[in-house]
Amino acid sequence: MAHNRATSLKDVAQAAGVSIATVSRLLNGSLELPVDTKARIYAAIRDLNYIPNPHARRLSRGRSDTIGLVVPDIANPFFGTLVAAVEEEADRRGLALSLFATLNRPGRELSYLRLLARNHVDGLVFVTNHPDTDQLAELINTTGKVVVVDEDVPGASVPKLFCDNEQGGRLAGEHLADFGHRKALYIGGPDDMISTQRRFTGFQKALHQRFGSEFSLLRYCGDYTVEFGRTAARRFLAEGRPATAIFASSDEIAIGLVEVLQAEGIRMPEDVSIIGFDDVGPLHLFAPPLTAIHQPVRTIGRRALSLLLETDWASEPPYPSEELVPVEIVVRSSVAPPSTT
Numbered sequence: 001m002a003h004n005r006a007t008s009l010k011d012v013a014q015a016a017g018v019s020i021a022t023v024s025r026l027l028n029g030s031l032e033l034p035v036d037t038k039a040r041i042y043a044a045i046r047d048l049n050y051i052p053n054p055h056a057r058r059l060s061r062g063r064s065d066t067i068g069l070v071v072p073d074i075a076n077p078f079f080g081t082l083v084a085a086v087e088e089e090a091d092r093r094g095l096a097l098s099l100f101a102t103l104n105r106p107g108r109e110l111s112y113l114r115l116l117a118r119n120h121v122d123g124l125v126f127v128t129n130h131p132d133t134d135q136l137a138e139l140i141n142t143t144g145k146v147v148v149v150d151e152d153v154p155g156a157s158v159p160k161l162f163c164d165n166e167q168g169g170r171l172a173g174e175h176l177a178d179f180g181h182r183k184a185l186y187i188g189g190p191d192d193m194i195s196t197q198r199r200f201t202g203f204q205k206a207l208h209q210r211f212g213s214e215f216s217l218l219r220y221c222g223d224y225t226v227e228f229g230r231t232a233a234r235r236f237l238a239e240g241r242p243a244t245a246i247f248a249s250s251d252e253i254a255i256g257l258v259e260v261l262q263a264e265g266i267r268m269p270e271d272v273s274i275i276g277f278d279d280v281g282p283l284h285l286f287a288p289p290l291t292a293i294h295q296p297v298r299t300i301g302r303r304a305l306s307l308l309l310e311t312d313w314a315s316e317p318p319y320p321s322e323e324l325v326p327v328e329i330v331v332r333s334s335v336a337p338p339s340t341t
Helices: 009-016 021-026 037-047 054-061 077-092 106-117 134-143 165-178 194-211 226-238 251-263 296-311
Strands: 067-070 096-101 121-129 144-150 161-162 183-188 218-221 245-248 274-279 290-295 322-326 328-330
Touching: 021 037, 021 144, 037 226, 067 106, 077 096, 077 121, 077 194, 096 106, 096 322, 106 121, 106 134, 121 165, 121 296, 134 165, 161 165, 161 290, 161 296, 165 194, 165 245, 165 274, 165 290, 165 328, 183 226, 194 328, 218 226, 226 245, 226 251, 251 274, 296 322, 296 328
Parallel strands: 067 096, 067 121, 121 144, 144 161, 161 322, 183 218, 183 245, 245 274, 274 290
Antiparallel strands: 290 328
C-alpha cells in the first residue's frame, strides 16, 4: 500500500534545481538570491505544498523562539497574574513561553538559569522572592539575556524592572496622615529585600514630612505570606495594639492580618485602620473593603518581556540598571481617624 510522504526540503531543492542548503538559507533569511532563483524555489514550495518544519528552522538559526519565565509560586495571585501577562505578550509576538516555578528555592533558580546557558530558551524573565545569594547574581551575569523583575538581585548587571516601591510607601503614609494617624505599624517582607526597604522608607518619609518627629513607627518583618500576616497580628495584639494604623505590604500579609484581627473582635476601621499593598487579591470583597496600593502587575509583565526583547545584548554591560513602574492608591473603606476611646 502506498504511503503519503510529507514533502521534504530535499524535494523542493531538486524541483528548483538548487542545493538543500540554498533552500534552507533562503527560508532562514540568511541568503540573498537572484530573483529568478528565488522564484523557482517559491514555485517549488507552492507546487509541492511544502510546509517548513519550524523546529528545524529555529535550530538552524540558533534560536528557540521560546522565552523562559522563572517565578517563585504560581499559586500566589500576584505571580499568577504576572505569568498571564507575560504569556499574552509572548503570544502577541509569536513566541512560546516556558514557565519554571522555583518554589522560591535558590537551587531550583540556579538550575533554570543553567537551562538558558544551554540555549534551551532565547532569554529569561527572572522573578525571585527571597534575599539574594552571591551565586545567583554571578550566574545571571555569566548567563546574559536575563531581565530581573519585582525583587532585586544585587550585583546582577542586567536590566531590572520594579514597581515604584518607595512611591507606594509614601502614598500609604500620606493617606494615613490625612486621617491623623501618628502611631503606625509597618508589616513587611524579609528585611533585606528591596521591596521591604523601599516601602518602609517611603512610608516613614511621608509620616515625617507631615508630623516632623511627632509620630511613632513600628516595623515587623517576616515573609510575604498569609501565615506571617497571622503571626504579625498576634504580636500586635500581644503588644497591646501599639498603633492606630497598619500598613501591610502585601495582599498575603493583609489577608492573614485581617483574619486574626476579625476573629479577635477587632474592628476595621473603628479600632484599627489598615492599608494593603499589591491589590491583586480580592481586597474589595473584605468587610470592609480594604484600601490598598495597587501594583499594575499586568503592565509589569508585558513590560518585562518588551525589555528583554528590546535590550541590545550585543553591547557591553552594565545595561540600563533600573526601570520603575508607577503605583497608585485605591481608596476603599478600611481607613478612618484614630479612635478616641
